[in-house]
Amino acid sequence: MEQFQVHGTAKSRAGGHRRQATTGVNASGNLEVLVERVLPDHECQVEVATAVAGFRTVWEAVIEEFFERTSPGGLRFSINDGGARPDTVTLRLMQSVQLMEDEA
Amino acid sequence: MSNLVQAVEANWYEASARERITGLLDAESFVEVLGPEQRATSPHLAQFDLTGAFDDGIVVGRGRLDGQQVLLAAQEGRFLGGAFGEVHGAKLVGLLRAARDSAGRAGPRAVLLLLDTGGVRLQEANAGELAISEIIHAIVEVRSAGIPVLALVGGRAGAFGGGGIITACCSRIVVSEHARVSVSGPEVIETNKGVEEFDSKDRALVWRVCGARTRYLTGGVDRYVKGSIQDFREAAIALIAHSPPFKLAVLKAEQQRLSDRLQRFGDCRDAPEIWRKAGLPEPEHIAEISDDAFLAIQRIKGADHVAR
Amino acid sequence: MSLDDVLTSLFPTGHQVERGPAGTLHGLAKVDGHGKVTVVGIVGGTPLGVDAAILLAGHVLAAVEAGDRAPIVFLADTSSQNMARRDELLGLNEYLAHLTKSLALAGAHGHRTVSLLFGHAAAGAFIAAALSSQSLVALPGAAPSVMDLPSISRVTKLPLEQLERLAKSTPIFAPGVKPLFAIGAVTQTWEGGQPFASRLADLLR
Numbered sequence: 001m002e003q004f005q006v007h008g009t010a011k012s013r014a015g016g017h018r019r020q021a022t023t024g025v026n027a028s029g030n031l032e033v034l035v036e037r038v039l040p041d042h043e044c045q046v047e048v049a050t051a052v053a054g055f056r057t058v059w060e061a062v063i064e065e066f067f068e069r070t071s072p073g074g075l076r077f078s079i080n081d082g083g084a085r086p087d088t089v090t091l092r093l094m095q096s097v098q099l100m101e102d103e104a
Numbered sequence: 105m106s107n108l109v110q111a112v113e114a115n116w117y118e119a120s121a122r123e124r125i126t127g128l129l130d131a132e133s134f135v136e137v138l139g140p141e142q143r144a145t146s147p148h149l150a151q152f153d154l155t156g157a158f159d160d161g162i163v164v165g166r167g168r169l170d171g172q173q174v175l176l177a178a179q180e181g182r183f184l185g186g187a188f189g190e191v192h193g194a195k196l197v198g199l200l201r202a203a204r205d206s207a208g209r210a211g212p213r214a215v216l217l218l219l220d221t222g223g224v225r226l227q228e229a230n231a232g233e234l235a236i237s238e239i240i241h242a243i244v245e246v247r248s249a250g251i252p253v254l255a256l257v258g259g260r261a262g263a264f265g266g267g268g269i270i271t272a273c274c275s276r277i278v279v280s281e282h283a284r285v286s287v288s289g290p291e292v293i294e295t296n297k298g299v300e301e302f303d304s305k306d307r308a309l310v311w312r313v314c315g316a317r318t319r320y321l322t323g324g325v326d327r328y329v330k331g332s333i334q335d336f337r338e339a340a341i342a343l344i345a346h347s348p349p350f351k352l353a354v355l356k357a358e359q360q361r362l363s364d365r366l367q368r369f370g371d372c373r374d375a376p377e378i379w380r381k382a383g384l385p386e387p388e389h390i391a392e393i394s395d396d397a398f399l400a401i402q403r404i405k406g407a408d409h410v411a412r
Numbered sequence: 413m414s415l416d417d418v419l420t421s422l423f424p425t426g427h428q429v430e431r432g433p434a435g436t437l438h439g440l441a442k443v444d445g446h447g448k449v450t451v452v453g454i455v456g457g458t459p460l461g462v463d464a465a466i467l468l469a470g471h472v473l474a475a476v477e478a479g480d481r482a483p484i485v486f487l488a489d490t491s492s493q494n495m496a497r498r499d500e501l502l503g504l505n506e507y508l509a510h511l512t513k514s515l516a517l518a519g520a521h522g523h524r525t526v527s528l529l530f531g532h533a534a535a536g537a538f539i540a541a542a543l544s545s546q547s548l549v550a551l552p553g554a555a556p557s558v559m560d561l562p563s564i565s566r567v568t569k570l571p572l573e574q575l576e577r578l579a580k581s582t583p584i585f586a587p588g589v590k591p592l593f594a595i596g597a598v599t600q601t602w603e604g605g606q607p608f609a610s611r612l613a614d615l616l617r
């Protein structure tokens with residue numbers, strides 16, 4: 001089991017006004033993401049707890065790419081990972097941002 | 105950004121615990137208590153090198169069902185098999201005690217338990233088991249206060265072990281085809297008693313012994329629905345008004361019902377033997393027919409009851 | 413301790429407790445200061461199945477119907493729930509639930525309920541026979557559990573040695589009186605060599 005954080009800066013604040021959202025489940029090949037709007041507008045952060053140790057550099061690459069793509073300023077993402085593939089991680093992170101930005 | 109968030113899940117089996125709640129209750133009426141942002145997680149999983157869940161695998165809160173106040177708990181069957189751990193169990197006990205303590209005109213009309221569990225979480229076996237016992241006692245207290253407790257079962261994990269016992273302590277039970285409600289899991293029976301006693305890989309056998317259709321026809325559960333969340337919602341609304349109270353007369357009726365079943369079918373080893381003895385049509389095919397055809401079958405005598 | 417030793421120690425002036433079908437026990441006894449008590453039980457290491465559960469529930473409900481609020485003492489030297497296809501087919505979950513609910517009803521009707529464990533009780537039998545009373549007492553020979561360590565090891569795929577090591581530092585999963593007492597499932601432990609009669613009288617107060 002491994003735990004670590006990845007910090008980033010964002011060009012812009014994530015849209016919307018929702019305070020928090022959750023998506024996914026900590027199950028085999030899947031992950032749970034809790035996102036909270038608790039950081040300053042130009043900061044973003046992902047905390048990872050993963051059952052599969054030894055892939056930190058892959059996580060960092062995936063997360064940094066996600067930060068670059070979506071600029072989720074102000075958002076802290078917390079992950080409980082059940083061994084998801086990188087594309088599933090990206091999908092869940094993107095879904096969580098969409099939930100936060102969704103004003104509907 | 106194109107819409108990555110999936111369309112609203114309509115099917116109970118495929119849905120997550122949160123999706124079931126959203127589809128079951130009146131729109132936007134659910135208020136979660138001890139939600140994931142509170143991080144009430146298990147303190148015991150790390151020593152087993154396991155990651156947890158921010159809500160420890162169970163969502164609890166209050167909402168409205170057809171305009172009526174309800175309290176609700178939904179297990180996430182895909183997280184550690186929906187199993188009862190210390191925090192998970194405590195959340196459910198707390199919810200039930202809140203129902204008991206607020207019983208009355210301003211209190212909840214019912215408690216809904218969306219069970220999806222393999223039983224006790226073995227890494228927290230003692231806490232899980234104690235929690236199950238406390239849950240049962242709390243369900244009895246809620247029912248004694250005049251509040252029906254409904255069990256809704258239709259997910260991946262079923263309701264096994266202590267979950268099966270909890271199910272049968274509820275006032276009324278709704279299942280869909282996927283549900284299994286039992287105590288020992290088939291693999292455990294096979295390991296302990298051999299494959300002759302129970303071939304756990306024989307899926308058809310598993311469903312004949314533990315599955316929803318058998319439970320429904322024998323009166324072990326009260327409603328069998330097709331698998332949509334909407335179907336569960338309609339059944340729950342209908343059953344709230346027809347739930348037996350918890351009192352001596354009801355338990356005596358239960359004693360009679362369960363004694364009768366043993367007397368009539370106590371030497372049966374498979375479901376079709378029961379159906380044959382009960383005079384049901386085409387006993388060998390009951391497991392395979394469509395839900396519509398199944399629902400047209402009249403249940404065995406005594407299955408339509410108001411005990412439990 | 414043997415069943416007869418347990419009964420003698422609990423009821424030294426005598427009792428009318430008899431063995432019934434499916435490993436069950438039933439009968440009346442007297443406790444100083446409390447008068448009549450109803451004794452039920454599952455003994456001989458017999459697994460708790462549908463046949464025993466319905467008999468025991470029937471005895472408990474009869475005691476409630478008598479309306480005299482006499483204490484109910486549940487003696488347990490069982491195993492796990494009966495692991496049998498037949499029992500599951502017939503709805504074992506309902507029978508175990510019914511026994512548990514009956515004891516809860518008894519408590520609500522003013523009957524003090526106590527389980528005295530002097531043998532094994534595991535999983536579903538632990539819930540229905542031991543934990544369903546207001547108090548659970550461990551007598552000499554009590555071996556309560558949810559699941560034995562080798563089985564936990566097999567199901568979770570965790571090495572047995574790791575489980576044994578972890579069990580030393582946390583009461584949260586391992587079998588036995590000690591961890592279950594630590595988490596509050598077992599109310600009291602009674603050592604051998606003391607008269608149980610007076611301890612039971614105190615407990616029922």
